[in-house]
Amino acid sequence: MVNILVIYSTTDGHTRKICLRLKQVIEQHGHQVKLVSINETPDVDLQLFDKIVIGASIRYGKHRPQVYEFIERNQELLETRPNAFFSVNIVARKPEKNRPETNPYVIKFLKKIAWKPGELAVFAGKIDYPKYSFWERNIIRFIMWMTKGPTGPESVVEYTDWAEVEVFGRRVSEM
Numbered sequence: 001m002v003n004i005l006v007i008y009s010t011t012d013g014h015t016r017k018i019c020l021r022l023k024q025v026i027e028q029h030g031h032q033v034k035l036v037s038i039n040e041t042p043d044v045d046l047q048l049f050d051k052i053v054i055g056a057s058i059r060y061g062k063h064r065p066q067v068y069e070f071i072e073r074n075q076e077l078l079e080t081r082p083n084a085f086f087s088v089n090i091v092a093r094k095p096e097k098n099r100p101e102t103n104p105y106v107i108k109f110l111k112k113i114a115w116k117p118g119e120l121a122v123f124a125g126k127i128d129y130p131k132y133s134f135w136e137r138n139i140i141r142f143i144m145w146m147t148k149g150p151t152g153p154e155s156v157v158e159y160t161d162w163a164e165v166e167v168f169g170r171r172v173s174e175m
């Protein structure tokens with residue numbers, strides 16, 4: 001049994017939901033998982049964990065600055081143990097952009113950091129118009145209109161492939 005730290009960067013909670021599924025899968029493999037928000041990481045002793053996973057969603061084309069800051073601050077420690085990263089974004093709903101090698105945000109992310117995650121994944125996120133502010137809803141509806149996604153203002157669509165999340169959970173358990 002090993003201790004695994006899963007860190008999430010989320011705005012609307014979907015990345016956390018993916019992390020909760022990962023936690024279930026990893027625990028079924030007999031390991032222990034602690035889930036923390038990236039904002040809580042200054043209070044966590046990273047040394048206590050055998051493996052570290054970071055999951056972060058995209059907002060307006062970017063992973064949050066805290067994700068880069070955390071990686072820069074802790075790269076040396078990350079490299080001393082098995083580690084993984086996954087991105088959550090809506091572009092990954094497209095089959096031609098749903099792998100780390102083909103998803104533009106993962107490609108850009110890897111170019112920007114010196115850390116090379118041991119395991120990588122990308123998951124399609126969720127559209128939840130009723131949850132967004134007026135401006136966010138209309139900006140995202142416009143982007144969806146341009147990219148042939150849902151535009152109905154009441155639409156709530158979860159694009160995440162949960163079977164893929166489970167496969168990643170097994171990879172993390174075994175890495």
Ligand SMILES: Cc1cc2nc3c(=O)[nH]c(=O)nc-3n(C[C@H](O)[C@H](O)[C@H](O)COP(=O)(O)O)c2cc1C
Nearest residue numbers: 010011012013014015057060061089090091125126
């Ligand atoms: C304001 C806003 C901006 C977004 N910008 C992007 C974007 O630029 N590219 C993309 O692929 N997805 C974008 N998304 C989709 C999110 O990545 C997706 O909804 C994801 O599930 C959010 O995860 P979270 O709830 O963990 O933050 C955006 C969503 C919102 C609400």
